[in-house]
Amino acid sequence: MTLKRAFWAAGLLGLIPFGIGVYLRLTTGHEEANYGTIVPWGLWVAQYIYFIGLSAGSFLLSSLVYVFGVRRFEPIGRLAVFTAIVSLLLALLTIWMDIGHLERFWHVFAYPNFTSPMAWMIWLYTTYFILLVAEFWLLMRRDLVVARSLPGWRGIAARVAALGARGSATQSLAADMRKVKILATVGVPLAIMFHGGVGALFGVLASRPYWHSGLFPIIFLVSALASGGALLTVASAIFQEGWRQHRQMILDLGKIVLGLILLDALFQFSEILIGTYANPGAPGGEPGYVASLQLALFGPHWYVFWVGQIAIGLVVPVMILATPLGRDPRLVTLACGAVVIGFIGVRLNIVIPGMSVEEIAGFSTAVDDPRYRTDYFPSGFEWLITFGIGGAGLMLFGLGEVFLPLSHHLPDLVPAPVSQVNRLALPILQPQPVPVAVTTNRRRFLTTALALGGTAAGVTLVGTAVKVMLPDTQLRPASSDRIRRYGRDAGEWIPSCCNACGGQCGILAHVVEGKVVKIEPNPWNPNNYSNISTDFFADYDPAVGARQGAAICPKGNAGIFGLYDPDRVQRPMKRTNPNKGLDQDPGWQEISWDQALTEIADRIQPLRDDGHPEQLLWWSEDHSFVHPQQDFCRLFGTPNYSNHSNLCDVSRKASYRMAMGDERPLPDFLESKYILLFGWNPTSAIKWVYLPRILTQALEHGARLVVVDPHLSDTAAKAQEWVPIRPGTDGALALALARVIISERLYDETFIRDWTVGFEDFTALVDSATPDWAEEITSVPATTIVRLARELATTKPALIDVWSGPGQHTNGVQGGRAIALLNALVGTIDRPGGMIIPDKRGEKHTDPEPEAPIEAKRFDGLEDLPWGHGSGVYGRGFQRLLDGSGPYRPMAGVCVFQNLVMSGPGSAKVAEALARLETFVVVDTNVSETALLADYLIPGTHYLERYDLNSHWVTWSVLGLRQPVVAAADAQASPYPFRGGIFGQMAEYEFVAALGRKLGLKTKDGTDFFTVGAVSKEPVDDLTAWYEEYLSNELKSGAPGITLDELKARPGAVWIDEARPTAYEKYASPLTSKLVVDADESVWDKPADDPLRKQQAIVVEGVLYDRPAADGGVPVGRLIGDRAFFTDGDRLLDGPKLEGKKPKQIGYAFGGTEPRRGFFTSSGKVEFFNATFAEKKDATGRPVDPGPSFTPRDWQPTADFPLYLINWKEASHTLTRSQNNPLLVTLKGSNPLVIHEETAAGLGVVDGDEVVVESPNGSVRAVAEVTRRIHRQVVGAQHGFGHSALGRVARGRGSAFGSLNTVRYDPLSGQASHKEICVRVRKA
């Protein structure tokens, strides 16, 4: 009785999870389930086959009684049939919960597919279910008739269930038993078919080696019998007190179960043996099979096999049943209970490990999505349903026991002295003449069966007919209304430029009903196709753009998610918490635009009033709305405008400037046959989306690609050779390569003779740079160095390029210079297949002249850096803010579209420095870490909401337009009219202009700069219209010479200079002067017929003077041949070199007579060595090395901090900007610390371990990725993760390593030294 009570309790308790589970299933579908794409079936499917097995097993055992007449099992006959029914119901209920559309279960009958094992199963279940119910009714009929006369609800229920049957005579009973025998006989093959069929359902799948076995259906059958038998034993024990009442039967059942589980074990063993035997070494055999088996045996859920399946399901029962213990019916019951439980493990281990092996290698790690995991564990919701259905099953059993006399027939109304056995068995064993009544019953039965079968057959036939009639037109027809509303031709496709990163590729934005729904490549924009004009035009048709189509990268595709990011800042915010810090809640208070502008103006106006406008610092992005911010700073009077370039590649710029006078040559991969890249990852860091195409095309054309990098980047993955190197030693490798090339005289003698200087000094300099010397420094074997040098110099044309890998160290500039000079050695500078100097002419910006000249020096001391860049020296600025060592104390700062804290080295110090500003304004789309320190946070725009002109980084002149493709519903009015982004917020340029208006900023001539239109010269109230004029003016006065509207009207909104395609060897081209010399010896900038021409100089005896000698004129140029040039020595300039003016070099008069473009170095040639550099000093006061000597970087590994730490960029993310994009985080959801397997082994770290990374400046936690893709002495990670702010998606993903460094910068260019850190790593 206690067992029964426990049973009831469990059943009742089970109803609670069942209710909750079913409710969740109906309201949330499968959302809460944990299975996915790789493991599409989970706990429920295992449960379903478990119950199906129990059903088939119980039924087959009942056939012992009803088909084969084995009398000793008679007591459990009806219980067995009932168990079969309940188990089947539970199985069907489970699988019903599991399908995606509960309401469509009837499709299996209406739309039959005769080749689907699953369809067969369902049809078989249906038939089997009908048969079971009929059989059970017949078995119970007599008792139901008896029960009709019971008082109360029992009687009523029995009357309903009896279906009008009245007679309870022995004759009727005998007739019933005959029918039972027929049904049971039919049922036996059915049960075998459907359960073997369930095995077949799995077995037929060639895609899943673990299941794909002919033995599978047989195993299913045997296991069904074993589990069914065990369950019956337990049920009998519980309901019939079998251990007392049917002792022998229980013991016999135990023996049967023992036989079956041993047979099952034999089959299982056979499966395992065959599956793993094929190859002797382990793991051998069928790889998919072995992998699944290993998961089952040794995977994270090993206990299901060893504890569940083996210990509980096999060992315990065998130990009981096969020993004298098996003589105690209670122990037999226990053993059978163990089998019932153990078989849960069997079922789980069939379903789950069979699928937990990815069908395609690498599939489970291809995207970072919880549905793409091999490690499945059921969710709470799944357990709810599972336990719920289990509970419901117990309830059904219990109810059956209460309502139905499962164990004993009810006493007859007229008690008859016939034993139970006789009553049941006699009619079967002794056939009697068939009475009339029975015939009637049989007819009724047949009619019913035929009706049911006929209906099923009819539905199936109709379904088949439908299927045959409509073989290819099942799909619901296209909806023309919806195509019009949502389709490709709905709405507009607006051309623009991307700004997901700084690459500015062309895009087409599909805008439907005011919303951007898709972004596609802009095929008219060369930046999306090629950097060489001939390549682009070969495929270009003005009507369609690039015929093969252009491209955009994943970030560009995912841009919409940035636009509609719900974490965006929508309105201006003001800080209320006076304490600043990354751990402080700013206490944002929303304010109006007018209040924001007024208060900011009020806080920075005093700086101007006090004559110290330089106390305003300004940081900006470097590709967007740069000019109006620069104008603002000039007119405000501060020299302290800085931008992102300093964090990026100013080191490379300096290297190339030192070597060849141009700061950004571009590689002509297409024509190159040998490409040697140092620390550059063009196909993954991408930036310009043409890079993957032109680099892979080069490989297709037979080029050899060698990538020198401490990390096997995705570009190195495309290379024929990866050369792992110690970080910051690339310069030494370049010098050694140069030495080999020079000593073996493999260099381009003509180019070196005609177009370089300093070769002898360079030769002397590299003399000591032997391959052995370089091996010591770089870890690249000397033999490799010699081979690479020979390949490089003898495969033509070759190009050598360097980017931010080697650049972001304190020795990056000279190292990059040594690399750049390799191009001169092989003579491919500005030649096809080499490094091309771009002809980059775009819009023209003219700096406005401030009311008062800016006298103050820059706060960051940019002037001290000999190869400093206009983008400033971030690190030094922050250091000076921190220690007060600058020339003055900055009071205010504005940061636009930059995350200073996360972006640069020394995050903690940057935050501390920014917190010292009295007023800090941040303009950003999201609350970045930097924004947490702001006094005012101004909502920024997404690039789909704003304008910009983008001169593209291809080798000829191309300019693309970025334009707003979406806007607020209504134009905004306060405090000035403007169009407004989607939240009605100002674009950055509008904010700057509005602030300029509030401050009343004027140019020297008194013009209200931010009010007066650049073209109309009239006041323009609307901020957007003002900026449109501003851009129009830049376009008109620049190379395009068209207005903004004309640019918008061009295909793809791109201006392409078709007249001046990519040109090579521009340095050798003769230079003609634009200056016009009149007969009266006056020099003019334009021909005589141009009314706007201005006089530039006068000529006296072949020399140009700025004015007559009598007025103190000084020589500014000379006549070369019959043309006039501004000159400085033999340098040819674009204007007079006078006090306060800095004309640009436009060419060189070699030998004083030959005006050519030359290189823009002081010698007009590529400079291997420049003695005058020694006169300059770097930021630390050290003299600059005149040649590209190798100096080790400042921070070297020590015993305490032995590992280099580097970082890199991948296609999936834009620096620190894109981690809140839910699509991009599926590509890359975090940035594990990549560590070499040998190094990891030394530290006791395995893949996936949490580790602590420590430097003298701090420590960071990270997850280790153990691989061989990195140098043994180096660890590294993708940059940009580890946000503590930015948004809900970004927060807490990955690690930010910035605080391990300090605010370090290179002393020649000011480049932020992100990669100069040494660390130690330990297991967390």
Add this chain to the structure above:
Amino acid sequence: MDLVQLSSRRDFLKHTAAAAVAAGVVAHEAVAAAATPERTHHWGMVIDTGRCVGCEACVIACKLENKTPPGVFYTVVTREPLPGGGNDRPVFMTKPCFHCEEPPCVPVCPVGATYKRKTDGIVVVDYDRCIGCRYCIAACPYGARSFDFGDDYELLPTAGETVSPEYSQYRVRTPEGSPVGNVRKCTFCLHLQDENGDYDREAGRWPACAKTCPGHAIHFGDLDDPESEVSRLLQERNAVRLKEELGTEPSVYYLL
């Protein structure tokens, strides 16, 4: 009931049944022959592994084109190490549905909801018929199918109605309606076909993954047309298909 009568009735039944079966078979064949449209195209892809840089632009472009929810990817890029390379150098492969000529997913579907279009070889899913049993996912050897669990990008509230353009049905996504609860897969951007079953590349009506590919690695076209780019590539270059041994005859090839 005498024996003769019995036997004649039996014969009658027998003959009737035989005749019915024969008629059924003939009718089935006739109807099938009449209703089966001719094959006009065999759309397929030739993916150049040399050109694929593993950037995964195709993955995102596909998601945006087909407006697939989280957990549903019609293509992913695998980056498995080259065996025996010694340095874990990855090989990138984008994995759309292979639209097999003998698709293992089709025969297993209990309701015939997924099938191969006879006109152009594209394997489709009838969202109105699919019951969501996911047997086809288990049967696909290439992991090309995913189940739509009903998850949504919760952080994208302003995009309004999300429509699934597939099969040009433009279904508005609701929690209880298809394709939620269905199995979904790559359709070769079937909704961009015109009424003749053609794609217009220059008009941007081209599978989204091929259209965006930075390496121009994904070639799409008619494998039955000997002049098409894909056919020419297959003639000129070494191509493989994945798991050829399963006899699935994929319509997606990889150039080595």
